[in-house]
Structures are given as structure tokens and as C-alpha cells.
Amino acid sequence: MAVTHQITHVVLTGGIGSRLWPLSRKSMPKQYLKLFAGESLFEKTINRNGAFSNNTIVVGNIENYKLTDILMSKMEKPFIHIVEAIPRNTAAAIAFAAFASKPDDILLVTPSDHVIEGSDLYESALKQAIVLANQDYLVTFGIKPTKPETGYGYIEFDHENVIAFHEKPSLEIATKYLETKKYFWNSGLFCFKAAKFLSELEKQEPEVFLASKAAWKANKNGFLDYNLSIKIPSISVDYAVMERTKAIKMVPSRFDWSDLGSFESVYDYLVQKGHPMDTNSNIVIGTSRHTSFVGLKNCILIYTDDALMVLQKENSQDVKDVYQELKSIASPLL
Structure with a gap:
């Protein structure tokens, strides 16, 4: 334009x-x-x-x-x-x-x-x-x-x-x-x-x-x-x-x-772009290490050097509670 x-x-x-x-x-x-x-x-x-x-x-x-x-x-x-x-x-x-x-x-x-x-x-x-x-x-x-x-x-x-x-x-x-x-x-x-x-x-x-x-x-x-x-x-x-x-x-x-404001929206975006996903619709973000999800569906594993989180995709909005808990103790992980 x-x-x-x-x-x-x-x-x-x-x-x-x-x-x-x-x-x-x-x-x-x-x-x-x-x-x-x-x-x-x-x-x-x-x-x-x-x-x-x-x-x-x-x-x-x-x-x-x-x-x-x-x-x-x-x-x-x-x-x-x-x-x-x-x-x-x-x-x-x-x-x-x-x-x-x-x-x-x-x-x-x-x-x-x-x-x-x-x-x-x-x-x-x-x-x-x-x-x-x-x-x-x-x-x-x-x-x-x-x-x-x-x-x-x-x-x-x-x-x-x-x-x-x-x-x-x-x-x-x-x-x-x-x-x-x-x-x-x-x-x-x-x-x-x-x-x-x-x-x-x-x-x-x-x-x-x-x-x-x-x-x-x-x-x-x-x-x-x-x-x-x-x-x-x-x-x-x-x-x-x-x-x-x-x-x-x-x-x-x-x-x-x-707005990619939650891991559910990040999940949807990445999967749409061809991000690897197992047969039960689980994905891994942040690492290429082999990861197996046993008995779990629609889960996301997020890996960083100092933290690891596993969550059900549908509960992505609850991550803010984890953040607030870490904030309340002035965690260096923030």
C-alpha cells in the first residue's frame, strides 16, 4: 500500500x-x-x-x-x-x-x-x-x-x-x-x-x-x-x-x-507451522532432547537452562499463577 x-x-x-x-x-x-x-x-x-x-x-x-x-x-x-x-x-x-x-x-x-x-x-x-x-x-x-x-x-x-x-x-x-x-x-x-x-x-x-x-x-x-x-x-x-x-x-x-499470550496459542501457532508433535498431540519447546510423554495428551513441555515446565494445553492461562508465585518470593528465575 x-x-x-x-x-x-x-x-x-x-x-x-x-x-x-x-x-x-x-x-x-x-x-x-x-x-x-x-x-x-x-x-x-x-x-x-x-x-x-x-x-x-x-x-x-x-x-x-x-x-x-x-x-x-x-x-x-x-x-x-x-x-x-x-x-x-x-x-x-x-x-x-x-x-x-x-x-x-x-x-x-x-x-x-x-x-x-x-x-x-x-x-x-x-x-x-x-x-x-x-x-x-x-x-x-x-x-x-x-x-x-x-x-x-x-x-x-x-x-x-x-x-x-x-x-x-x-x-x-x-x-x-x-x-x-x-x-x-x-x-x-x-x-x-x-x-x-x-x-x-x-x-x-x-x-x-x-x-x-x-x-x-x-x-x-x-x-x-x-x-x-x-x-x-x-x-x-x-x-x-x-x-x-x-x-x-x-x-x-x-x-x-x-497475541500469543498463552502457551495454548503458541502451541496452535507452532503446530500450524509444522512443529513436531507426537501421536497424542504433545509437543516440546526449547530442547531437541528425546522426550516421551506416557499416558498424556495435548501437553506441552517447555525447557530452558534453569527451568522446566509441563502443562496441559487447556490450562495455559494458569501459568500466570506460577509467575505470580515466583514473583512473591522474588525468585531469580523471573
Whole structure:
């Protein structure tokens, strides 16, 4: 798609990916792992959106900014790097990118750790979003669900109009959502003008707006001050703006999408790409050592140098409990 507007790709790369422990760590979050055909999710994100944007802004944190610098240097990709002193969630992260942009710049905001396939469908959705953004709407992308997923939030919609946002549902409710065809997964992808986003943020969450503005004004070569940053309320962009603004539209999207937020989604992705699997649908990640699963089905063995985990694929969301337990004892395994 030829770029005819000033479009900036804003990459959010502050997450840890705790539900993919022990692969994902503070020192090497999931977006930087070379787990996907020798390429990281971060690299895939940059390459996927390069054809649609004029500029790139990466918003990360003090713990992972060097990993970003290494990959961007390798790709020889010029970019603006905004380094948070402390994570303050996505509302502030996007605000920093908007402050760093011109008012009429269109920001295409994407996480750095999602898998998106189906380039034609993706391009079509972006074109639709850019048209709406130029009309001063804040645009979110809904993804057509392929199963009753309980790990995602949902957007209730009518064509491009958003009716309501819904939290992660029970399996029973998710099944009803799938049947009605009026609920799409909330992707965490956004498109809007920088000034329009800041205007809505100031209206809905003035404290976040003012504290983020103060932190941005005092930045030094993109590095934000800790004492100013800690004053910013930590709130997601969905809660702060998207669920409360009247100027919202949703692009119903049908490209293949996954946030790879759990080992179940990683399992599905790897198996689709031809990852080895035994006759009982068990797989191994992280080692080439011979592994036998006896009396087990649909299991995943995850191996690292200092940790080993075996889990039932369907219980992948429970990995966050393991992470929280290790966090509570300040384990060096994090």
C-alpha cells in the first residue's frame, strides 16, 4: 500500500509476557525471543508495518531498550526511541508517542508481540482505519473470533459502530458471543490522529494527560524521568479512552491474528507451522532432547537452562499463577 499520509507506526514493547514463563523473562521478554522461524515477534511487527508507515516510534522501558536498539540497528531502521523509566501502562505510552508527533500525524499503534497473517486482509483493514482516522475518529480493530476464547476481551459492534466493550468472558458467554457474530476479539491495535487522541485523553483522564505531558517535556533524548513518571496513573488505553470516548469506530477485521499470550496459542501457532508433535498431540519447546510423554495428551513441555515446565494445553492461562508465585518470593528465575 502506497503511503500518502504522514503515518507513524507506534510500537509498544513494554510487556513481559508472564504467561509464557519460563521462555519469557524480564531479561528477554517474548517479543524478542527467536522462537518463530528464527525471527522475533518484534522484528515481524516492524517488517509487517514498514510498508504502511513513514516513521517508527518504539515505546519501551529501561529494562528492554537495549534489546530494541540491537534489533533496529540490525534492520537498519531509523526510529524514535521513547524509554520509560517505569511502566505506566498503555494510555501513557501512547500519549508519549502522540506528544512526539505532529498534531495531524496518524498513529498506527501496535503491540510488538502479536502474530498477524493475511497481508491483503491486513492492508484492507488499515486502509479503512486510515480513512476513519482522517475523519477524527479513534479507531480500534476487532478480530473475527475463530473459537470461544476466554483469554481475550471482546467488542460488541454494529458495522463500524462500537456498542460496548466486554471483559474476558466465561466459556459459556464466549460461546454465545461466537454464535451471535456481533462480538469480535479486542485486538489492542489502534489508529488515530495524534492530536485527537491527546484531546480525548485530556477530556477523559486529565491527570494522565497532564502527568504524561510533564514527563515528556522533561525527557532527555527520549529517556523519561523516574520521579515525574511515577506520578502518572497506570491505566490502559481501553479504560482511559477507548471505552469512554464518543468518537470511536471499529474496523471489523478478518486477518489471522493472535497475541500469543498463552502457551495454548503458541502451541496452535507452532503446530500450524509444522512443529513436531507426537501421536497424542504433545509437543516440546526449547530442547531437541528425546522426550516421551506416557499416558498424556495435548501437553506441552517447555525447557530452558534453569527451568522446566509441563502443562496441559487447556490450562495455559494458569501459568500466570506460577509467575505470580515466583514473583512473591522474588525468585531469580523471573
